[in-house]
Amino acid sequence: MRAVVYDRYGSPDVLRIEDVEKPLPKEDEVLVKIHATTVNRADVHTREANRGSGLAASALSRLVFGVRRPRRRILGSEFAGEVEAVGPAVTEFAVGDQVFGNSSLRFGAHAEFVCIRESGRMAHMPAGLSFEEAAPITDGALNALMCIKAADLRKGDSILVYGASGAIGTAGVQLARYFGADVTAVCSTKNLELVKSLGADRVIDYTKEDFTKNGQTYHVIFDAVGKLSFRRCLDSLEPGGLYLPTDGFVNLMWALWTPRFGDKKVRFQIPPRQTKQDVLFLKQLIEEGKYRPVIDRCYPLEDVIEASRYVETQQKTGNVVLTINSAT
């Protein structure tokens, strides 16, 4: 099968398309013929061994994914496609079923086929969606859902979503709205209308206004793009308020420290907790018309380098999809 592989950490130029062995499903696995996948921040960070996040993060990344070179040669975690074969113990899926899901840190989805455990983060595709629309359902939404669950968001709680136009942010706005929160979203001018259409009650353009200086306070501040800090948000949090980060070692320290000391807290779910039930929940929201993945650009698999460069600009709106046209 064709796959995008890499043998050393570095820029998008380390990626190339190669013929590799097609995986065989184990007893409890499903072999999926992939029609669409995505390039997301996890792919680009892992490909460069997280060197943009500092030495400690890079060392940890290499410990997990391979010290000298990547142990798993194929990136890509989100997928949508058709079941090609199933292991003998599989009961939930059958050959020909249309499925979508997320292989998480096992990656392997930038390829024509991937094997996923039946109990993994995979479900039948929501009715009426194309493969391109189904591939980006999980990445931003599972991350956003994990954060919002950690905040135990209730009806009427006020939440500010910072970076509301990214993969996690576009999902965060919709999920916060679904849970009945009062949503203030922050993004740049070009994304104001989109973010409003996702259900934000009000939108702040960060190129014109600094929300930390306008005197407003929120029960929850969700930094969906890793550009804020707990300290900077302190005055914008209500007493007992929560700060939800999506990355950063320093936030891990705050998450350990603030439950014991002080009134305002940082909640950071490490290790990440994302389940098959979460994927089924997202499928249900889509079928009820309460969630939609936002797609910025679609590239053919062959243009993976260009797609990765675009994701690295940190200016994508929602998600970037790769389409795979198999020869067989």
Ligand SMILES: NC(=O)c1ccc[n+]([C@@H]2O[C@H](COP(=O)([O-])OP(=O)(O)OC[C@H]3O[C@@H](n4cnc5c(N)ncnc54)[C@H](OP(=O)(O)O)[C@@H]3O)[C@@H](O)[C@H]2O)c1
């Ligand atoms: N996606 C993942 O797999 C994953 C997993 C775990 C953690 N994370 C972390 O989660 C964060 C977000 O990931 P993501 O994939 O959702 O990001 P993303 O989609 O790449 O975010 C892009 C968006 O960020 C906005 N943005 C860029 N600079 C900004 C700034 N200074 N202030 C406000 N908005 C800004 C841009 O919108 P404007 O044009 O409006 O500025 C753009 O729409 C990152 O910190 C990442 O490391 C990601």
